[in-house]
Amino acid sequence: MSAASEHEGCALVTGASRGIGAAIAGGLAADGWSIGVNFRSDESSAASTVERIQASGGRALAVRADVTAPEEVERLFGTVEDAFGKVLVLVNNAGVRSDDLAVSLGDSEWDQVIDTNLTAAFRVTRRALQTMIRERFGRVVNVASIIGPRANVGQSNYAAAKAGLIAMTKTIAIEVARRGVTVNAIAPGLIETDLTAELDGKLLAAVPARRAGTPEDVAACACFLASEEAGYVTGSTLFVDGGLSA
């Protein structure tokens, strides 16, 4: 781990027990941030994420919270703030999939994906911004997807949520830009995670880089967007997709 200087305040990563979220948590910890590692159900993986960070000399705390529940979001922030101070970096990574063709996609599958991937991200962002605008500094990174900007059969709910997340990113970015708060999105392509385990095959052949990305590829971009140096980057979407959307 780097000898990066420690920051005042901390970073909160939602859905950080595994995959991209865990990699981002590790990357931000290496950059000197104390990390709130949010998870909903996978306590042992969240504990592993925290252990990896601590073993490398970083500070992290696992906090169980379902970000679709407003009272749990408030409790999440309270717990993280008590441990590490104000949340100055927020990474909205918590996400779910529930695929089906639109013709047979149920209301509950639609609602679940929109609630978690879009509405919860808004709710968590709103809470974080209340602190960030007062601090005159903040970094919000929304983990979107190339699905949304691109179509994908069976993912009308997921695409709608992720496209909405990108649109939300742009508008909130210009609302808070003058306060030193940046809001950006990352659009990963085919990344090796549990969520995409059964997706590759034909899609992989379409990736110009001829490989799936890694969670660390995405984490590197999140760390850049969270950095002091990225202060003039806001409202943007960074595609991390091996050229798939080029």
Next chain:
Amino acid sequence: MSTAVTEEQIEQVVVESLESFGADPEQISRKATLEQLDIDSLDLAELSQIVQERFDVELKGSDVAEVKTVDDAIKLISTSV
């Protein structure tokens, strides 16, 4: 604490807040418009947060949207505490 809040206390908090948002202290008066002071809707949202913390009162967004002058802001808060 609401009964103990005076208009002078409210005015002090409003003026301090406007200065922290970048308004020119010499331009701040009860009659000054928020437009003259370059105070925008995000500033008003932040002022609402500060008022909530200091006076434990939640201002309605629709009422805050009607605020045009420093005096409007002070009166809105005064009638809300």
